[in-house]
């Protein structure tokens with residue numbers, strides 16, 4: 001199975017966004033398939049954060065069309081709420097609620113109406129999988145920047161959204177944390193979550209990147225995985241869905 | 245003398261009449277000032293022996309002011325939130341108006357409400373004048389701008405990522421609003437305490453629309469005004485002490501809450 005045969009979960013057409021008379025994103029189209037791991041690069045101010053926020057339904061663009069559930073929709077209230085329900089956006093500097101790590105991670109699960117026991121169990125499993133168990137009862141104010149980012153990543157991952165939007169997720173991390181962070185991202189992809197992560201640093205050796213988008217002066221260049229320069233971190237298409 | 249309040253509340257300007265109602269002769273006043281310490285001693289006695297008349301007055305004060313804050317708070321919170329989080333035309337003007345409304349004198353609110361509620365006024369049919377409900381309405385009007393202005397300041401200072409994080413983790417806008425309120429709880433508690441502090445000691449509006457009726461609408465500030473005009477200082481001082489102690493207690497609570505919130509090691 002190659003990624004070309006997978007139906008996109010979401011396709012974005014003709015996205016444009018401007019602030020005042022400055023065009024920040026111009027006529028961008030993009031399709032997103034389950035299990036995509038897209039690296040989004042660009043200079044400071046290229047519009048990476050803007051694009052991710054639009055995709056997460058937090059920021060309405062000037063114009064865009066969306067295709068999901070087999071039909072086209074304008075970017076209206078309904079589409080925004082669809083995006084908010086099915087995507088998760090992780091801020092460049094994540095915000096943790098004034099509560100324990102456990103309660104932070106539980107927030108989204110509680111919004112989904114899961115029962116207490118289920119929530120506790122899932123959080124335990126997720127924290128074990130990411131070596132963060134020791135932080136469970138720590139207050140969010142008592143975390144380092146890197147820990148905060150990892151906790152925020154777990155908080156998003158545990159919701160298994162269709163599309164995960166990570167804004168420079170490993171920027172504050174030291175080498176060991178970074179490795180754990182990147183491996184969590186690979187994990188998300190293998191779970192079938194479509195991931196888009198932004199960075200101005202194209203060096204993400206350990207990431208199983210399937211596509212590279214580059215924003216430049218409001219437009220976007222796309223390199224599909226096949227065209228990407230040989231990189232030991234990239235898995236071949238056949239390995240895209242190891243059995244979970 | 246349950247109707248006493250009514251006898252000295254005239255149709256137009258109760259406060260002035262109140263002060264003239266039982267004029268204190270100069271000699272009396274001097275002798276009273278001589279016995280100020282005696283009055284204070286008596287005041288403490290009244291307080292701690294649970295003098296029923298005194299405690300009824302205190303109870304009315306609390307019942308009215310707590311109700312006013314509780315009823316005003318939800319709408320004020322929503323206003324504060326809209327001002328802090330939603331861009332709409334006239335937003336800056338609205339903020340300025342609320343800040344201006346902070347300094348509306350209580351007697352002006354009382355006078356306006358009195359005219360609205362009096363028998364010939366547009367809301368006269370509600371028969372609210374000289375009831376606790378009228379006092380509650382007056383105090384709601386008085387504390388509303390404080391709640392909005394201080395609530396707005398607290399919410400404006402919150403991080404926009406808080407709202408977005410709640411939404412992106414699957415909260416509905418209403419749920420996200422509650423999360424923002426929860427994260428801002430210290431600042432918002434300060435707003436509630438300030439609002440309560442403003443109305444618990446407010447005399448102008450309560451006097452006019454409440455009428456200072458014993459056991460019904462006589463609260464601490466109106467009672468102090470009355471007792472002082474009568475020259476019986478002990479009750480006045482006792483009630484003043486209650487207000488002071490209350491203010492101390494509120495501020496202690498507040499600073500302990502905020503102290504807890506501040507711990508960011």
Ligand SMILES: Nc1ncnc2c1ncn2[C@@H]1O[C@H](COP(=O)(O)OP(=O)(O)OP(=O)(O)O)[C@@H](O)[C@H]1O
Nearest residue numbers: 019024042043044045046047048049050051092200
């Ligand atoms: N609220 C705003 N008002 C006006 N312009 C804005 C606003 N937010 C962002 N911009 C502009 O939009 C452009 C894109 O910003 P964006 O945050 O998307 O860049 P970025 O690619 O994420 O940059 P970085 O690598 O620094 O995070 C920038 O030029 C920025 O100045």
Ligand SMILES: [Mg+2]
Nearest residue numbers: 048049092167
């Ligand atoms: Mg950015």
